[in-house]
Amino acid sequence: MNKIKCECGHVNPEGTVLCEACGKPVEQNQHIDGNDKRKLLNMRYDGSARRSQTYNKSIVDKIWNFFSSVKVGVWLIVLALIASGIGTIFPQEQYIPANAVSRDPAIYYEDQYGILGQIYYQLGFHNLYSSWWYLLLIALIGISLVICSLDRFVPLYKALKRQRPRRHTQFLKRQRLFSETDHVKDDDKAKLVSGLKRKRYKIYEENGHIMAEKGRFSRWGPYVNHIGLIIILVAALLRMTPFMYLDEYVWVREGEQTVIPGTDGEYYIENKDFILETYDKNDERFQEAIEQQGMVEKNFQTNAVIYKETGEDVAGAEPELEKITEDEIRMNQPLKFDKYTLYQSGYQQNEFQNMTFKLHETGDPDEEALGSFTIDLTDPKDEYRLDNGFRVVISQYYPDYELNEGEPRSKTNYPRNPAFVFTVHPPGDEEPEMSFAGIGKNVDATGENDYKLGIQDFETRFASGLTVRVDYTLPFFIIGAAIFLLGVIQGMYWQHRRIWLHPKAEGIMMAAHTNKNWFGLKKDIEHIIEDTSVKMVDDQQEIE
Amino acid sequence: MGSLIEISSTMLYTAFVIYLIATFFFGATIRQKNKPARKGISGKIGITLTIVGFLAQIVYFITRWIASGHAPVSNMFEFVTFFGMCLVFAFIIMYFIYRINILGLFALPIAMILIAYASMFPTEIAPLVPSLQSHWLYIHVTTVALGQAILAVSFVAALIYLIRQIDQTVRSKRTTWLELIIFGLFVFIGFSVISTAFNLSGYSAEFEYSFEGQTVTTDYHLPPIAGPNEGELLTGGRMEPLFDAPGWMQGVDAARKFNTLIWSVLTGLVIYGLTRLILRKRIGAAIQPFLKKAKPDLLDEISYRAVAIGFPIFTLGGLVFAAIWAQIAWDRFWGWDPKEVWALVTWFFYAAFLHLRLSRGWHGEKSAWLAAGGFAIILFNLIAVNLILAGLHSYA
Ligand code: HEM
Numbered sequence: 001m002n003k004i005k006c007e008c009g010h011v012n013p014e015g016t017v018l019c020e021a022c023g024k025p026v027e028q029n030q031h032i033d034g035n036d037k038r039k040l041l042n043m044r045y046d047g048s049a050r051r052s053q054t055y056n057k058s059i060v061d062k063i064w065n066f067f068s069s070v071k072v073g074v075w076l077i078v079l080a081l082i083a084s085g086i087g088t089i090f091p092q093e094q095y096i097p098a099n100a101v102s103r104d105p106a107i108y109y110e111d112q113y114g115i116l117g118q119i120y121y122q123l124g125f126h127n128l129y130s131s132w133w134y135l136l137l138i139a140l141i142g143i144s145l146v147i148c149s150l151d152r153f154v155p156l157y158k159a160l161k162r163q164r165p166r167r168h169t170q171f172l173k174r175q176r177l178f179s180e181t182d183h184v185k186d187d188d189k190a191k192l193v194s195g196l197k198r199k200r201y202k203i204y205e206e207n208g209h210i211m212a213e214k215g216r217f218s219r220w221g222p223y224v225n226h227i228g229l230i231i232i233l234v235a236a237l238l239r240m241t242p243f244m245y246l247d248e249y250v251w252v253r254e255g256e257q258t259v260i261p262g263t264d265g266e267y268y269i270e271n272k273d274f275i276l277e278t279y280d281k282n283d284e285r286f287q288e289a290i291e292q293q294g295m296v297e298k299n300f301q302t303n304a305v306i307y308k309e310t311g312e313d314v315a316g317a318e319p320e321l322e323k324i325t326e327d328e329i330r331m332n333q334p335l336k337f338d339k340y341t342l343y344q345s346g347y348q349q350n351e352f353q354n355m356t357f358k359l360h361e362t363g364d365p366d367e368e369a370l371g372s373f374t375i376d377l378t379d380p381k382d383e384y385r386l387d388n389g390f391r392v393v394i395s396q397y398y399p400d401y402e403l404n405e406g407e408p409r410s411k412t413n414y415p416r417n418p419a420f421v422f423t424v425h426p427p428g429d430e431e432p433e434m435s436f437a438g439i440g441k442n443v444d445a446t447g448e449n450d451y452k453l454g455i456q457d458f459e460t461r462f463a464s465g466l467t468v469r470v471d472y473t474l475p476f477f478i479i480g481a482a483i484f485l486l487g488v489i490q491g492m493y494w495q496h497r498r499i500w501l502h503p504k505a506e507g508i509m510m511a512a513h514t515n516k517n518w519f520g521l522k523k524d525i526e527h528i529i530e531d532t533s534v535k536m537v538d539d540q541q542e543i544e
Numbered sequence: 545m546g547s548l549i550e551i552s553s554t555m556l557y558t559a560f561v562i563y564l565i566a567t568f569f570f571g572a573t574i575r576q577k578n579k580p581a582r583k584g585i586s587g588k589i590g591i592t593l594t595i596v597g598f599l600a601q602i603v604y605f606i607t608r609w610i611a612s613g614h615a616p617v618s619n620m621f622e623f624v625t626f627f628g629m630c631l632v633f634a635f636i637i638m639y640f641i642y643r644i645n646i647l648g649l650f651a652l653p654i655a656m657i658l659i660a661y662a663s664m665f666p667t668e669i670a671p672l673v674p675s676l677q678s679h680w681l682y683i684h685v686t687t688v689a690l691g692q693a694i695l696a697v698s699f700v701a702a703l704i705y706l707i708r709q710i711d712q713t714v715r716s717k718r719t720t721w722l723e724l725i726i727f728g729l730f731v732f733i734g735f736s737v738i739s740t741a742f743n744l745s746g747y748s749a750e751f752e753y754s755f756e757g758q759t760v761t762t763d764y765h766l767p768p769i770a771g772p773n774e775g776e777l778l779t780g781g782r783m784e785p786l787f788d789a790p791g792w793m794q795g796v797d798a799a800r801k802f803n804t805l806i807w808s809v810l811t812g813l814v815i816y817g818l819t820r821l822i823l824r825k826r827i828g829a830a831i832q833p834f835l836k837k838a839k840p841d842l843l844d845e846i847s848y849r850a851v852a853i854g855f856p857i858f859t860l861g862g863l864v865f866a867a868i869w870a871q872i873a874w875d876r877f878w879g880w881d882p883k884e885v886w887a888l889v890t891w892f893f894y895a896a897f898l899h900l901r902l903s904r905g906w907h908g909e910k911s912a913w914l915a916a917g918g919f920a921i922i923l924f925n926l927i928a929v930n931l932i933l934a935g936l937h938s939y940a
Contacts (some may be wrong), residue, residue, distance in 0.1 A: 044903065070903035074896050081892035088882040088929070095881075129880050279671040285612060289670040296671045331674040332873045343875035467875040477877065481864050485856060492852040516852065519642065519845050541841065 008168070013155075015054030018047025020162040023171030040540060041174040043513050046163070048155035067144045068151035076141045083137065087128035090120050142233045149226045156219065165204040165211035167500050167511075175500075175511035177521065177537035182507040188532035189508065192501060195528030201499065210501040219515065221491020228484030235476035246340075246470035251414065252302070253351065253378070254461040260306075262468050263340065268307040268321055274347060274462035276300045300347055301330040302464040306337050329466065339470050346465035352377050352415040356457040357437065359390060359424065362449055372456055377415040389427030392453070396421035401438055414463065424451050497521050499528075510537060548611040549669070555604035556625065560659055562597030563632070563652045566590050570648035574834050587645040594636060594648060601629045612669040615682035619670055623685065624662035624926070630686075630693030631655040634850070638697055642846055646838050651700045657729060660736040664743075680869035687861025688887075692922050694854030695894070699919035701847035702912035708838050709909060712829035722828045725916055727816050734812030735804065742766050749782040751775040753799070762800050766807045772799035844908050847915050848901060855894050862887040886925035893918050 004012045010021035017029045018041065025035060025047075032053045033042035041047070052068040055061045066072060090113055096103050102111065105126050109117035124131050172178060193210065196203060201212035238244045248262035252271040260267045277298040281290045290296060304327060311320030329335045334343045358372040371386030377399070384392045398410040401419035408419070419438025426432075430450075436443040437453050444452070495517045502509040514521040518539070525537055569590035605626070608616040616622040635651040638644075672681075703725065710718050742765055749764040753775030762772060771777070771785025789799035816827075823830040866887065867877035878884065897914045900906040906914065 070899050074899050074904070077892050077896045077899070081889050081896070084885050084889050084892070087880065088885050092880055283671075285669055286671040288668040289666075292666065292668070293670070297673050298671065299674055299677075332678040332680075334872065334875070341875070345875065469875050474871070474877075477867075481867075485860060485864065488856040488859065492856055517845070517849060519842065519849075539841070 008164075008166075010162070010164075013049045015049035015051075016047065017042075017049070018171065019168070020046075020048065020159045021164045022166060022168045023047070023163075024168035025170060025174075035174075039174060040176055041171065043175070045152055045156045046159040048159035050151050050155050052151045064147060064151070067147040070148065073141070073144045073148055076137060076144055080134075080137050080141060083128065083134055086125060090117060090126070092128065093126045138233065138236075142230060145226045145229060149223050153220075153223045160216060160219070163211070165206040165500070166209035167211070167502060169502065169504075169509065172500055172502055172509050172511040175513055176518070176539060176541050177512040177525070178510070178540060179535040179537040180504070180507065180509050181533060181535045182505075184506070184508045184532070184534055188534060189501070189503075191532050192528055192534065195530070196499065199524050199527060201497075208503045212499045212501075213497070215494045215496045218490055218494035219496045221487050221489070221494075223487070224490055225484045225487025228480050228482070228487055231476060231480030231483060235473045235480055238476065239471070239473045244472040246468065248468040249345070250466050250468060251348070251463045252304075252466065253353070253463045256378075257307070260340070260342075260468055262470070265319075266309050267338070267340070268309065268319065269342070269466070270305040270307065271302055271464050272305060272326075273303040274301070274464045275303070276347065276349070276462070299330060300344065301328050302344060302466065303328050304335065304342070304466075306335070339472075341469045341471075343467040343469065344464070345467045348414065348416060348463040348465065350416075350460040351463045352418050353459045353461045355418060355455060357392075357453045358456040359386065359392070359451055359453055362444075362452045367452075367454060369456070370451070375420075377418055390451075391425040393423040393425065393432075394420055395423050395434070398438075422453055424449075424453065426451065495520065497524065499525065508534060510534060512537060548607050552604050552607040552611060553667070555600045555607065556659070556663075559597045559601035559604060559629075560656060562593050562600060563656050566593035566597060567649060567652045567656075569593060570645050570652065573645040574649065574837065590645060590648055591636070591639055594632060594639075594652065598629070598632050598636065601625075601632070605629065608669070614672055614676075615686070616669075617682055617685040617689070618672055618676055619665070621662050621665040621667045623689065624665070625659055626686070627689045627693060627926070628655040628658035628662065630689045631658065631696050634690070634694040634697045634854075635700075637694075638846060638850065641849075642842065644838075644842065644846070646704060646835065647697075647700060647846070650704055651697060654696070654700060654729070657732045657736075661732050664736060664739040675873050678869060678873060680865065680872065684861060684865040684869050687857060687865055689861075691854050691856075691858030691861050694850050695858060695922060696919055698847045698850035698854065698915045701843045701850065702915035704835060704838060705840055705843040705847065705912045706909070706916070707828050707831050708835040708843065709840055709912075710828065712826060712832050715826075719826055719828060721913075723826055726827050727812065728920075730816045730819075731808050731812035734810070734815055735808035737815070738766065738807045738811040739804070748779065750778040751799075752778055762797050764800055764803065766804055768803055769806050770799060770803045775799065840908070844911060847912060851894060851897060851915065851918075855898065858894070859891060863891060882929050883925065886921070886929050890918070890921050890925060893921055 002014045004014065004016055004026055006012060006019040006022060006024055006026070008019060008022040008024065010019055012020055012026065015029065015032070016026050017033050017035065018025055025041070030036040033044070033047060035041050035047075050068075052065045056065060090109060093105050096105065096108050102108055105121055109121040109126060111117075113120065120126060128134055193203060196210075196212040199214075201214045204211045204213070246262045248260075250258065250261055250269070252258050252269055254271050254274050257268055257270040259265055260269050277300070279286055279290060279296045279298045281287065281295070283290075286296070305323055306325045306327075307321035308324050309319045310322045325335070325337050327335050329342055329344045331344050334341050336342075354374050354376050356372055356374040358367075358369040360367045360370055371388045371390055373384040373386060373392060375381075375384070375394075380394055380397055382394060384394075386392065396408075398408060398419045399413055399415045399417075400411040401417045402409060402411045411417075417439060419436065419441060421434065421436050424433045424435065433449045433451060434446070435449055435451075435453055437455065439455070442452065442454065495514050497512070497514040497520075499510065499512040499521075502511070510525075512521055512525060522537070522539070529536060567590075569586045572586040573590070605616060608622075617626050631651060632655045635647060635655070638647060706718075706722050706725075710722055712719060747765055747767065749768060750761055751764065751768070751772050752759060752761050753772035754760070761778070762775075767783055768777075768785040770787055770789045773788045773790070775785075775788070777784060785803075789802045819827060866884065870879060870884075871877035897911070897918060900914065901911055
């Protein structure tokens with residue numbers, strides 16, 4: 001390394017722009033911070049030697065320099081910004097409405113949005129935020145952040161540690177705030193110092209040269225906040241692993257008990273009761289609004305009991321359950337037990353529990369029952385024998401019936417709209433007959449059936465939809481966000497201000513610098529020169 | 545109960561009128577021939593009135609809270625009104641840091657435009673659906689609004705800077721962009737004017753159309769230039785829509801809101817056109833001479849400082865509190881809902897702004913344009929995301 005020795009005696013590392021000790025511009029390096037073209041010195045990193053500005057030979061140098069450029073960093077941020085915006089033009093795949101014509105993205109986007117939708121889908125924008133290139137973009141921002149911060153933090157830290165109160169006059173004259181007073185009495189100088197102290201500046205002195213400084217710690221704000229961001233990015237990576245994050249969904253019907261998925265059969269939940277409440281339309285306060293928008297939900301909740309399996313894990317044996325907690329789960333009031341959290345996510349109203357059919361003769365105007373049977377929809381049998389010798393066989397069962405391009409199928413596995421294809425075997429050796437029955441549907445396959453099946457009765461109940469969640473990454477996100485915010489506040493709500501006083505013959509030179517809020521710095525100076533003959537600093541900033 | 549709501553609306557109206565009067569006093573501070581002493585007085589009266597107006601608006605807020613039983617930030621009317629109030633608050637803070645009267649002359653009218661805009665939405669008190677029944681509703685919403693309001697002050701200072709600094713002797717790209725920003729403000733005024741006009745006349749036309757597989761109806765209060773996609777007019781004696789709103793507009797009642805937007809732009813154009821006719825020059829050029837005494841470097845500083853103060857608050861409210869609430873209510877702290885994404889876009893944008901300013905020396909005019917861009921994104925998130933994009937934040 002070619003160290004640079006300044007006339008003040010300080011030895012600076014290669015690439016230094018302003019001597020770390022006295023601030024004198026190092027002649028051959030002025031182009032680095034653009035000082036050769038301007039009157040004022042670029043004080044961003046106090047003219048310290050940054051790796052990215054010093055070396056550019058090896059491939060490592062080149063990569064380092066690429067990522068440590070703020071220009072590159074801003075470009076990455078802008079690209080992420082644009083990409084994020086594009087992802088909101090059409091809904092992401094997970095937001096395709098449940099009642100869409102088709103939830104298959106290959107069909108949905110074209111069907112709904114035409115050619116643009118199709119392009120959107122084919123470019124993969126329907127899953128934009130988990131696409132490899134979006135994640136890459138975020139990762140690049142992360143890398144850029146780390147390298148950028150290291151490139152500046154280390155030299156800036158050293159430069160601020162090595163700075164001396166005595167500054168070179170060239171350095172002072174080329175500060176944005178500067179004044180020179182020819183005659184200053186000694187007690188005016190003392191007044192300046194006491195004024196600075198009153199404003200809580202720290203005073204450093206060297207042979208009558210004074211540097212007053214405050215808020216240096218705010219210079220570390222950006223680096224602190226970048227650390228917070230990195231923690232958040234790492235947490236997001238961790239979240240993609242199954243050890244740290246569990247996401248399951250369970251439907252429990254009223255009165256039922258079921259194993260909680262994702263707990264390895266360790267926990268069971270019972271839905272004792274599901275409650276749905278709506279706002280009273282006679283409530284004076286909300287009357288007008290309810291008239292306009294219709295019924296508004298007030299609350300839905302599951303009264304749940306959680307059990308733990310305590311018995312030996314014997315295949316086929318009934319689980320031995322021990323009740324561990326009983327609580328009400330509502331939106332905004334999840335239930336926590338062990339490492340799991342249960343969230344009230346949704347519900348299904350009027351899910352069918354059982355249906356009773358009766359058999360009658362097709363031609364009978366009174367539809368008098370020849371016999372009837374009840375199907376438990378969670379556990380339908382293959383065949384029902386009626387008292388009068390008839391047999392009804394379930395040939396097809398569609399729990400959630402719909403017609404899809406002319407083909408019958410079940411939309412889900414839940415009995416929300418049950419429909420059956422029955423085969424009715426009359427006693428004796430009459431031919432069996434096929435018929436189709438469901439809510440509001442009763443179709444006779446051949447049109448020549450002698451017997452007909454009709455719905456006599458049914459019972460419905462609520463099914464409660466709960467999310468099961470384990471998320472060990474949350475603390476990381478919380479810590480990351482907290483550090484980020486502290487860093488931002490540290491950098492934004494405080495400023496690093498320095499004022500230099502440089503005795504010259506009878507008089508004094510005064511220069512000042514801050515990283516932001518020049519208005520505040522000027523007010524400080526106005527305050528400390530009050531009642532002295534020292535001139536107010538000139539603002540030498542060139543407005544472009 | 546009823547009387548409390550009446551007090552509440554009266555106080556909002558009072559606040560609006562007081563802001564208007566305060567604006568005139570701030571206006572008086574720029575008249576060149578005034579003596580400095582007189583100027584000081586009108587500035588003082590201006591800020592005092594602003595504070596009185598702000599207090600009146602606080603009374604509005606509290607009484608409405610008591611009447612409804614929840615913080616009045618749960619629908620479009622309440623939120624935008626609150627945003628306007630925060631803008632006044634942010635202005636008051638900035639005023640006491642920098643003692644600059646001219647800021648009030650621009651900040652108060654913008655706050656008034658927002659309040660007038662808000663009042664065109666349904667103002668009745670609506671009950672809260674389960675997901676909104678959380679303290680995080682107002683913790684989140686109030687911090688977001690405050691953060692955005694401080695960022696809006698950055699825009700106000702930037703706007704003054706641009707009007708003051710841009711060369712108006714010849715027409716250029718910059719003068720055109722500046723006029724566009726000013727025109728944007730006229731669109732808001734247009735919205736309020738046209739909505740009021742048709743509200744007074746009691747216009748209404750009902751349509752039936754299909755939305756997410758269901759047949760729904762919507763009630764137009766402005767004549768339908770754009771009707772619902774493949775909708776059918778139910779009310780007799782009303783004009784048929786000139787065309788249908790495009791099918792990709794997804795929000796609730798998207799077509800009706802789109803129609804309102806068209807009306808607002810048209811009305812805005814008319815008012816803008818008339819103003820230009822009267823002034824016989826660009827609006828920027830007409831205002832410029834009054835700003836001669838404003839110090840550009842101070843305006844630049846205020847604009848930046850507002851971002852420096854507003855950015856952490858916005859991050860806290862718009863991202864951190866939002867995430868905490870989403871975690872409690874919807875079991876995930878981040879869901880790529882359009883409104884969330886646009887909060888992220890806003891955040892990215894201001895991060896870019898800060899980096900450009902700090903490390904690439906984007907001061908003065910460049911920085912001012914960026915501040916205007918940031919405000920545009922905030923408004924986009926407030927208005928357009930509800931208009932064309934579907935999502936969880938189904939305000940209005
Ligand atoms: C979304 C991502 C980012 C956020 C939210 C962020 C946030 C911030 C903030 C708030 C500041 C302080 C600015 C000020 O005081 O005015 C800052 C400074 C800075 N950031 Fe970032 N940053 C991000 C990404 C990056 C990237 C990718 C780079 C690398 C190119 C970078 C490099 C810097 C540098 C060099 C500084 C100035 C440090 C100084 O001068 O002391 N940042 N950042």
